Amino acid sequence: EDKVVQSPLSLVVHEGDTVTLNCSYEVTNFRSLLWYKQEKKAPTFLFMLTSSGIEKKSGRLSSILDKKELFSILNITATQTGDSAVYLCAAGSGGSYIPTFGRGTSLIVHP
Amino acid sequence: EAQVTQNPRYLITVTGKKLTVTCSQNMNHEYMSWYRQDPGLGLRQIYYSMNVEVTDKGDVPEGYKVSRKEKRNFPLILESPSPNQTSLYFCASSSGGPVYEQYFGPGTRLTVT
Numbered sequence: 001e002d003k004v005v006q007s008p009l010s011l012v013v014h015e016g017d018t019v020t021l022n023c024s025y026e027v028t029n030f031r032s033l034l035w036y037k038q039e040k041k042a043p044t045f046l047f048m049l050t051s052s053g054i055e056k057k058s059g060r061l062s063s064i065l066d067k068k069e070l071f072s073i074l075n076i077t078a079t080q081t082g083d084s085a086v087y088l089c090a091a092g093s094g095g096s097y098i099p100t101f102g103r104g105t106s107l108i109v110h111p
Numbered sequence: 112e113a114q115v116t117q118n119p120r121y122l123i124t125v126t127g128k129k130l131t132v133t134c135s136q137n138m139n140h141e142y143m144s145w146y147r148q149d150p151g152l153g154l155r156q157i158y159y160s161m162n163v164e165v166t167d168k169g170d171v172p173e174g175y176k177v178s179r180k181e182k183r184n185f186p187l188i189l190e191s192p193s194p195n196q197t198s199l200y201f202c203a204s205s206s207g208g209p210v211y212e213q214y215f216g217p218g219t220r221l222t223v224t
Contacts, residue, residue, distance in 0.1 A: 031210040032210045032211070034212065034213075041217055041218060042201060042215035042216060042217050042218055043154075043201070043213075043215050044215070045212040045213070045214070048211065048212055088153070088154065090154075090209070092208070092209045092210030092211070093210070094210070097142070097144075097159050097161060097167065097208055097209060098156050098159065098169050098170060098209070099156065099209035099210075099213075101153045101154040101155075102153060103151065103152065103153040104153060
């Protein structure tokens with residue numbers, strides 16, 4: 001059975017802190033790892049990772065994939081209150097149209 | 112503007128009263144799907160569609176039906192809703208399936224009493 005596990009489940013930090021969110025996966029015929037941000041509404045896309053060791057960056061957010069150890073991390077530097085959200089990780093596999101989502105990491109950033 | 116729309120956004124209904132949640136996308140995406148999101152359980156896929164007239168079950172299809180008669184629309188039908196279907200529902204679309212970026216609708220919060 002395919003599985004995606006995110007850790008920690010929740011995180012409370014102060015503005016300016018750097019955080020690292022983890023996502024480990026066990027997926028048959030792995031194709032891609034996707035990160036989404038969910039505020040009090042629909043998930044919005046952050047990154048898609050398919051190759052090991054290639055960092056994707058967008059402003060203060062960055063992510064990397066390790067296909068040997070089967071995990072990905074999402075880093076957020078200099079956190080702001082607007083980063084408060086649930087961050088979802090999903091794995092896509094070739095030959096399946098059903099993605100596997102993790103349960104998410106809830107991040108709260110205090111001013 | 113590229114978007115996925117859902118209606119209604121909020122719905123309170125009673126057990127057994129058939130309902131339909133509509134979903135429409137304007138990006139000409141072939142892949143569309145429905146998810147439910149429950150506290151502690153994350154996003155679980157209900158049904159998906161790879162193209163017009165092609166649909167298949169996701170992880171939690173029991174109690175739901177879908178249809179895909181047009182490329183842009185993918186309605187979710189609850190023929191006899193029950194309280195355990197109280198949840199937050201999202202429709203999503205993608206150009207190439209879930210291995211690629213999915214665009215999510217705003218969500219429909221359904222309460223079945």
